[in-house]
Amino acid sequence: MTQGGAARRTVLGAAVVAAGAGITGLAAVPAAASGEGGGRGGDGGFRDLPYPTVIGHRGASGYRPEHTLGSYQLALDLGADVIEQDLVPTRDGHLVCRHENEIGGTTDVADHPEFASRRTTKSVDGVPVTGWFTEDFTLAELKTLRAKERIPAVRQRNTLYDGQWTVPTFEEVLRWADREGRRRGQGVPPAGGRGRVWLHVETKHPSYFRGLGLGLEEPLARLLRRYRRDGRDGAVFLQSFEPSSIQRLSRLVCAPRVVLLSAANTRPWDFEQAKDPRTVADLVKPEGLKWIAGFAQGIGPTMDLILPRDAAGRLGAPTTLVKDAHARGLLLHPYTARNENSFLPAEYRRGTDPAAYGDALGAFRTYFEQGIDGIFTDNPDTGLLAAEAFRPGRRPVNG
Numbered sequence: 153m154t155q156g157g158a159a160r161r162t163v164l165g166a167a168v169v170a171a172g173a174g175i176t177g178l179a180a181v182p183a184a185a186s187g188e189g190g191g192r193g194g195d196g197g198f199r200d201l202p203y204p205t206v207i208g209h210r211g212a213s214g215y216r217p218e219h220t221l222g223s224y225q226l227a228l229d230l231g232a233d234v235i236e237q238d239l240v241p242t243r244d245g246h247l248v249c250r251h252e253n254e255i256g257g258t259t260d261v262a263d264h265p266e267f268a269s270r271r272t273t274k275s276v277d278g279v280p281v282t283g284w285f286t287e288d289f290t291l292a293e294l295k296t297l298r299a300k301e302r303i304p305a306v307r308q309r310n311t312l313y314d315g316q317w318t319v320p321t322f323e324e325v326l327r328w329a330d331r332e333g334r335r336r337g338q339g340v341p342p343a344g345g346r347g348r349v350w351l352h353v354e355t356k357h358p359s360y361f362r363g364l365g366l367g368l369e370e371p372l373a374r375l376l377r378r379y380r381r382d383g384r385d386g387a388v389f390l391q392s393f394e395p396s397s398i399q400r401l402s403r404l405v406c407a408p409r410v411v412l413l414s415a416a417n418t419r420p421w422d423f424e425q426a427k428d429p430r431t432v433a434d435l436v437k438p439e440g441l442k443w444i445a446g447f448a449q450g451i452g453p454t455m456d457l458i459l460p461r462d463a464a465g466r467l468g469a470p471t472t473l474v475k476d477a478h479a480r481g482l483l484l485h486p487y488t489a490r491n492e493n494s495f496l497p498a499e500y501r502r503g504t505d506p507a508a509y510g511d512a513l514g515a516f517r518t519y520f521e522q523g524i525d526g527i528f529t530d531n532p533d534t535g536l537l538a539a540e541a542f543r544p545g546r547r548p549v550n551g
Contacts, residue, residue, distance in 0.1 A: 197385055198408045198449070198483070201233055204542055205526030206535040207352050208232035209488050210251060213302075214530035217310055218258065219249040220299045220317035221328060228332060232532035234350040234389065235329075239322055240357070241366040246291040247322040247375065251302070252276075253357065256283035259297040259319060267293070276360055277421040287364060294319055306492055306507045322372070325351070326379045333387075348387035352485075352528075354412070355390075358397035359422045369397060373404035382406055389485075391452055394422040395444070402447045410485060411435075411444050412452040432457070436473050441480045450483035450525070458486055458522055465498035467518065474523045487528035489516055489535060513538050 211223025212230055219238065227235050240253040253276065255261055261284045270289075273282040286294065300314040301307055320328075329349040337347015355368040362368075372390075376382040382405035390401050391410040398409045416433040423430060434440050436457055444451060453473060460468045477484050490496070494506035500515040502508065512531065516538030519527060529535040 202543060204520050204524060204539050205233045206532050206539055207526055207528045208235040208532045209528040209530050210236055212532055214491060216313050217299045217301045221320050222317050227532050230533045231536050234352045236352040237325055238354045238356050239368060240286045241361055242286055242289055242291045242294055244290045247371055248286060249320050249322060249325060250286060253286045254281050254283040255286060258302050259299055261297050277357055287366060306494060323375055350387045352389040352391060355392045355397045358392060358394050359425055369400045369404060376405050394420050396422040399447050408449040410450040410452045411448050413457060414454055438476050441477055445480040445482055450485060451477055452485045452487060455486045461497060467497045470522055483525040485526045486524055489527050489529040491531045491534055
């Protein structure tokens with residue numbers, strides 16, 4: 153593997169604990185530790201990634217409109233180890249890359265009078281949302297739109313690139329990743345492992361879409377198989393805020409899987425629907441982590457679950473989540489590190505402009521000191537610079 157971290161990966165490669173009780177109607181599947189022989193639940197080769205791993209959050213979304221081929225390309229050019237995609241479906245069943253199915257804030261759909269009548273209000277995971285939704289558009293219709301910056305008040309410079317790219321399908325991203333992998337691997341076939349572009353793929357609102365007859369997991373698995381990314385050398389993580397989606401994927405493909413975890417007092421939407429009383433606070437306890445380790449190889453917690461913030465926005469004492477997750481053989485890919493003051497802990501902000509950069513390097517270093525295995529960031533170059541001090545195998549303070 154690249155530089156340090158081998159010993160830590162060996163520890164994380166120990167056999168994970170068998171699954172506990174599952175969501176109603178979806179029994180958990182034991183997760184194999186080694187991944188040898190291509191069996192379900194393998195590690196997908198993720199132990200060969202640099203440690204800590206820097207994941208381009210929606211590409212390089214600190215510099216380009218998110219979830220565009222331009223954003224993904226820049227993240228790769230900046231050196232990101234892994235690049236993230238969020239998947240939602242079109243009306244005709246194609247998987248496209250958008251952070252949300254509502255696209256009023258990330259495309260120019262409001263400027264298209266032919267689609268004005270499609271503006272509507274829907275309940276998505278119990279929350280009323282007004283706008284335009286991918287599931288109401290065919291792929292051909294969606295391709296007439298252009299992507300734009302989601303938060304222009306914070307990232308005014310990114311608006312320079314509004315209209316430069318369309319909404320990519322996930323298949324287009326797979327083709328792009330294979331082309332880049334061949335180029336960077338000096339012609340080695342992608343299935344050979346070397347040079348592959350790693351992806352971190354999230355199923356968005358999977359229960360909501362399954363209720364519409366647009367299940368995400370099956371078409372995702374078909375694409376991964378088609379592009380030879382469903383095995384140990386697939387160079388892909390699969391992630392979701394809904395554990396049942398990860399359980400379903402564990403039965404469809406062999407790839408490392410990550411359960412995303414939001415605020416402690418929240419409940420995954422599939423838990424809400426199944427009347428499962430557990431909250432995220434329950435899932436980050438040792439028993440909850442034991443359950444997750446039965447069908448996943450990692451967790452993606454909000455950073456607040458590792459380093460809580462006080463009422464003034466300053467970082468408090470770390471929790472035991474890193475230690476507890478590692479004890480269950482789970483890696484941690486927390487989210488999301490950004491350069492702007494508005495996103496940083498109070499002690500790392502500089503000046504009063506929320507859009508100005510603060511001491512992001514200092515914040516990154518504090519995050520890495522906790523012993524996390526990787527991090528999602530809108531600014532991969534910042535994350536990589538901070539990660540260099542930790543890659544030779546420096547002992548984390550909370551590991």
